[in-house]
Amino acid sequence: MANDKSPDKITPRAEDYSRWYLDVIRQAGLAEPAEVVKGCMVIKPHGYAIWEKIQRALDDRFKETGHQNAYFPLLIPESFLKKEAEHVEGFSPELAVVTHAGGQKLEEAYVIRPTSETIIGHFFAKWIQSWRDLPLLINQWANVMRWELRTRMFLRTGEFLWQEGHTAHASHEEAVEEVKRMLKIYAEFAEGHMAMPVVCGVKTESEKFAGAVQSFCIEAMMQDNKALQAGTSHDLGQNFGKAFDVKFQNKEGNQEFVWQTSWGVSTRLIGGLIMTHSDDNGLVLPPKLAPVHVAIVPIFGKGGDEAKVREAGASIEKELKAQGLAAVFDTREHKPGFKYFEWEQKGVPLRIEIGPRDVDANQVTVKDRLATAKETWPRAGLGERVKAYLDTFQNTLFERARKRMNDNTVRVDTWDDFKSVFAGENSKFVMAHWDGTRETEAKIKEELKVTVRCIPLDAPEEPGTCVLTGKPSSRRVLFAKSY
RNA sequence: CGGGGCGUAGCUCAGCCUGGUAGAGCGCUUGGUUCGGGACCAAGAGGCCGUAGGUUCGAAUCCUAUCGCCCCGACCA
Known part of the structure; x- marks a missing residue:
């Protein structure tokens, strides 16, 4: 039983917004503080499942636009960071440095990557000789570390997961085109998948990425009306090309520095997702990123009813899965009410209840994550109807968020x-x-x-x-x- | 790094002031009864009280040191 003192309650937003945010994360099982590692967090299965969906959707778009994944070392020679003046100035306060290894002090310390422009610049210099090698379109899925003084789960942690795209081009025009292309992909992903409306723009000099000529970004509005930088795309000009001597021979036979870009989104997106849609009952997820689309909760009733309810629930699960939906038939030994709360807190978009009365009437009881009342739907044609309904729900979330942003x-x-x-x-x-x-x-x-x-x-x-x-x-x- | 707070059961915390050998709620285990919005009853398991010293016949409690975490400020995806 949960009384007012129990720690599994969600603080209402109006009472304490940051407590609410942490409560939602805890109750949804998204993550928890790493406890023994300062400023870091453990991303739990439900949170990681969302990240995997984000990865999948973005990775597909990256591949479609000609990018290839690669992986570069976690450790970067300290001297690399220093080769680009603004870059080192911007990042040095938040670097974690490895000074010892194998029981000995290292000749040169390594920094744990805060971002990979420098080490990738080093390798681009080896890989690029001719205009024929361009454009070079690389993406890396990785973890990075930035030693932050003040951390908040998903929004800012010492270590976080992200993707960083790094590209090299033969002309500035082409690089700028790439920067804008990727910004557009981020915006489309934010709005289309996350149902999170964004403003696309250019950063000012003081807000831009350390080492960039110009930074583009998508900014989203959270429910407290604060802005969240949800993705960035940088025009690096020739800054890193010059620092790492990344040259190519152009069609005229002259040596020229390449024009580079970099762009990234991180697990911060999950923070944005939480603060865009969730409510005082817990997480709310858009269907396109929900690890579970539909929770089917059985009400077993009196002794003899259990078998038919089990059978009906299993057949619903099968039908929904045939529609390509992630459905869970929750037959655990708990009261139905307990399961309702749990799936709501986890943000599952749609819940289907199936009890003896429903079975007898050839119907199901349905409630979406935002509804205040339950509906009754006929059992026949349920799969198609649910699939269509989830599309509508996705749209409802987006429109709701967009209205909020416009109104504010x-x-x-x-x-x-x-x-x-x-x-x-x-x-x-x-x-x-x-x-x-x-x-x-x-x-x-x-x-x-x-x-x-x-x-x-x-x-x-x-x-x-x-x-x-x-x-x-x-x-x-x-x-x-x-x- | 400045200011504040806290380390006691898996979680949230009480006990500390005024030393006497460990508590509550939730959770967990087992059995039974239950099941249309967080079930109930019964019986259990679980803690060298952050760590190291010191004072004392005796320390969760007093003293010292140390480590860690959280919150508030200056920096940041």
């Missing part, structure tokens, strides 16, 4: 309005004018903890004046508090 995106023109939107812990997506200087950005960040999340790609030209300084601006940018 506002245009602001005065500094007073700007301050009131961000008063206290409040945030929104604020479209406002900015004079484009690092100083103004820093002042706003200092005063309100608000940053320019990005300059949206679809922001129209619109003359105006900076919300803080009153200096001229040519377009609005996206401001928000962020994770």
